[in-house]
Amino acid sequence: MQAYFSTAFPQDLKRIRLERPNRIVRREIMKDEAAVFFGGREWANVSHDLAAVAPDHRLDFVLSTFMITLTDQCLFTHRRDLYTAWRRQTAFPKFGWCGFGAHHENPFQLLWAPEREGLVDADEAAGLMPAFVDFLIGETKRYFEASGFDLHIHDYVELIRRDAAFSFDAGAIVPCFKQMFERAAQTLDR
Structure with a gap:
C-alpha cells in the first residue's frame, strides 16, 4: 500500500474526472x-472514474482516496485550526459535487460505491482491511507529526468514530473497515 500511495496514486488521481466549482463557489463560499471536486452525488461517477485507473490499482486507489477524503473531512469538520495547513500542503480534490454551493459526500461512499457497482471484489477488500487500517493510522500519525499538527492519532480516530458519517453501514466493505478501525482504536496509546 505504501508503494502505491507514494508513487502511483498521485498519477491515478490526476486521471479521474475533476470538476472545478464556479468562481463564486471557489472564492466566496x-x-x-484550488478546489476541485470528483465523484458526484454518492460517487455517481464511480464507473467512469475507475475506468481511468489500471485494474490492478483500482482497490488501492479506492482505499487511498477514502483515506485522504476521510482525513480531509475530519480536519475540516473537527479541527479547522489545522485545516488551512493541511489544505495548503495537500490540495487533494474534494469528494462531492458543486451546484449553487459545495456538496461534500460521506467518505464511506468511497468504499460502498465501487462495491455497489461490482467494480472491486469485496472479499479481496476485506482481506486487505487489517493492513489498510494499520497503514491509514500509521501514515496519518506520521503526517501529523511531520507537519507539527497538534492532533494525537488517538484523538483523530475518536473524531472519526464520533462523526455522524461513521454510522454509514452499506455493503460488506464498510462494516469490515469499521470493525478493523474499532479494533485498532482499542490499541492506540493516549
Whole structure:
C-alpha cells in the first residue's frame, strides 16, 4: 500500500474526472481557488472514474482516496485550526459535487460505491482491511507529526468514530473497515 500511495496514486488521481466549482463557489463560499471536486452525488461517477485507473490499482486507489477524503473531512469538520495547513500542503480534490454551493459526500461512499457497482471484489477488500487500517493510522500519525499538527492519532480516530458519517453501514466493505478501525482504536496509546 505504501508503494502505491507514494508513487502511483498521485498519477491515478490526476486521471479521474475533476470538476472545478464556479468562481463564486471557489472564492466566496469555499475561499479556495484550488478546489476541485470528483465523484458526484454518492460517487455517481464511480464507473467512469475507475475506468481511468489500471485494474490492478483500482482497490488501492479506492482505499487511498477514502483515506485522504476521510482525513480531509475530519480536519475540516473537527479541527479547522489545522485545516488551512493541511489544505495548503495537500490540495487533494474534494469528494462531492458543486451546484449553487459545495456538496461534500460521506467518505464511506468511497468504499460502498465501487462495491455497489461490482467494480472491486469485496472479499479481496476485506482481506486487505487489517493492513489498510494499520497503514491509514500509521501514515496519518506520521503526517501529523511531520507537519507539527497538534492532533494525537488517538484523538483523530475518536473524531472519526464520533462523526455522524461513521454510522454509514452499506455493503460488506464498510462494516469490515469499521470493525478493523474499532479494533485498532482499542490499541492506540493516549
